[in-house]
Amino acid sequence: MSELILTRKKSKVIREMGAVWAIFAREVTLFLKSPATIIMSLAMPLVMMGMIGGNLLQNMAGGLDFELGGFMLVGMLVNMLFMTTTTGMASLVDDHETDFNQEMLVSPISRYALVIGKILGSAFGAIISMVGTLIVGLIMGITLPVGELLTIVALSPLMCLSGGALAMIVIGLIKSRKAANFAVTLITMPQMFLSGAIIPIQNSTGVLKILSRCMPMTYCLDLVRAVVGGGQPTMFNPLVNCAAIVGLTLVCLVLGTWFFAQSEKNR
Amino acid sequence: MRVIEVNNLVKQYKGAKEASVKGISFGVEKGEFFAFLGPNGAGKTTTISILTTTLSKTGGEVKIAGYDVGREARKVREKIGIIFQKPSLDPQLSAEENIRFHACLYGMCGYRPSFKLMPKAYRDKVLELAEIVGIADALFKPVKKLSGGMQRKLEIIRSLIHTPEVLFLDEPTQGLDAVSRRSLWEYINTVRKQYGTTVFLTTHYIDEAEDVDKVCIINHGQIAVCQPPDEMKQSLLRQELILDADDRAALTAELAGLNLSYKANGQVVAPFQGQTAQEIIAKLKTPLKTLKIHEPSLEDAYVEFLNQAGGAAL
Numbered sequence: 070m071s072e073l074i075l076t077r078k079k080s081k082v083i084r085e086m087g088a089v090w091a092i093f094a095r096e097v098t099l100f101l102k103s104p105a106t107i108i109m110s111l112a113m114p115l116v117m118m119g120m121i122g123g124n125l126l127q128n129m130a131g132g133l134d135f136e137l138g139g140f141m142l143v144g145m146l147v148n149m150l151f152m153t154t155t156t157g158m159a160s161l162v163d164d165h166e167t168d169f170n171q172e173m174l175v176s177p178i179s180r181y182a183l184v185i186g187k188i189l190g191s192a193f194g195a196i197i198s199m200v201g202t203l204i205v206g207l208i209m210g211i212t213l214p215v216g217e218l219l220t221i222v223a224l225s226p227l228m229c230l231s232g233g234a235l236a237m238i239v240i241g242l243i244k245s246r247k248a249a250n251f252a253v254t255l256i257t258m259p260q261m262f263l264s265g266a267i268i269p270i271q272n273s274t275g276v277l278k279i280l281s282r283c284m285p286m287t288y289c290l291d292l293v294r295a296v297v298g299g300g301q302p303t304m305f306n307p308l309v310n311c312a313a314i315v316g317l318t319l320v321c322l323v324l325g326t327w328f329f330a331q332s333e334k335n336r
Numbered sequence: 337m338r339v340i341e342v343n344n345l346v347k348q349y350k351g352a353k354e355a356s357v358k359g360i361s362f363g364v365e366k367g368e369f370f371a372f373l374g375p376n377g378a379g380k381t382t383t384i385s386i387l388t389t390t391l392s393k394t395g396g397e398v399k400i401a402g403y404d405v406g407r408e409a410r411k412v413r414e415k416i417g418i419i420f421q422k423p424s425l426d427p428q429l430s431a432e433e434n435i436r437f438h439a440c441l442y443g444m445c446g447y448r449p450s451f452k453l454m455p456k457a458y459r460d461k462v463l464e465l466a467e468i469v470g471i472a473d474a475l476f477k478p479v480k481k482l483s484g485g486m487q488r489k490l491e492i493i494r495s496l497i498h499t500p501e502v503l504f505l506d507e508p509t510q511g512l513d514a515v516s517r518r519s520l521w522e523y524i525n526t527v528r529k530q531y532g533t534t535v536f537l538t539t540h541y542i543d544e545a546e547d548v549d550k551v552c553i554i555n556h557g558q559i560a561v562c563q564p565p566d567e568m569k570q571s572l573l574r575q576e577l578i579l580d581a582d583d584r585a586a587l588t589a590e591l592a593g594l595n596l597s598y599k600a601n602g603q604v605v606a607p608f609q610g611q612t613a614q615e616i617i618a619k620l621k622t623p624l625k626t627l628k629i630h631e632p633s634l635e636d637a638y639v640e641f642l643n644q645a646g647g648a649a650l
Binding site for chain 1: 388389390391392410411413414416418420422423424425426427428429433437438440441442443446447449494
């Protein structure tokens, strides 16, 4: 055996970023190796935008003071980012079941690097779904100007991070795939209806209003609608949205990561 | 210098009525080959999980390479390599992709999308290890298509790619055939000698612990004995002479005359201590047709110990 020894990089920051990149790359590799996942990522927009969105457009478009097609497209784009990222985060449970989590948990990286890498990896699938949503929108005759589209794409990592961090709070505590599937539904469905993805929420009151204000997706949607313009109803100043997204994301990320680390270690 | 120090370690799982590990203490010297043995449910995996930072302790102090496993877990993780009881590979990735992912997590190199694009030092190291362990042909196959033995060998490569100071092996040969077991141990011994790696082993194959420097037996969550295997064998068992003669009555009479106890079933078995086999045989006049000397194995000592301790935890 030779004396060949690989040496560890000195900088802690570089090692952390390298770990995030490696976890991200693994998620992308797994995504690309799974034709079923790719097909599902492209089929979901067909269901969400094509069927749900199309049905709402045909039956509810009349009498509104804004263009429902654009409203729906923005709603579905952001919803797909959140939904696919959340579904991707559920793969943490798969890693737990195959014991691959142990490999990551005994490595000398922070738990935040692990979670952020996982979220960004899940975001890759989410971006594919977003592209699918745009294609379905195009087929339905609903488009966005290129500049606005690029702005949404630029904001998408932040939105995925936000959605993934929220998902971590629930998924980080779960150890079975069955429960994880249920949790994904539990996280994504209320967000879709309460955050204003397909129905305006300006008139929400009581508990529903409080819940909508607790969801990062509400602020993501409001921010994107403000960016896109076109008379789409908004509730807050974009700066307020940005602050809320960053604040809620940080809170969810810290809590979710802590829950995840504790549930793995404190038995 | 002690590379593993465990003082009064206690672990009680949530909701459990009693502790799984009840205040155990032991130490492992740098470069030592250490075996941590015990029956199922004795507390082996709990202890190794705490030592490798994947499980929190309830009480006590544990230091690995001078770092506290609770307060300095990250530093501890940099110093250790682990082969878990159950394989912890990603079945969807190829063997090499699993190694690449590990090397990048440990900060040995940056992740690049293919093996060819990885740094030369990484590629050379992986190819060298794969050749030694005997999985060079399977390096680029998906893990799910590899046999249990191949997966174990892959885990060995992965655990050593960052050259750890301490290698934890939690039942590393479980499910492996005899040939795979032997080649795996040959490689681990080579690594141990070349890099001075401290090896902490738990196993149910007691013969694998025959050559270790020190054995600790844990039973019912407590350290029952901790000493070199030879001392353990000597303290628990005696060597045995296995004899037989056409005139067995004369033989047994001679043994009795030498104050040696014996059992005469299929053959005459006479345990001895305090004198050599040569000295005993020299005193026997009866012509022998069978003569064997039985050296007790570590497994014999282990089983004897558990019998004396009133049985194993189940």
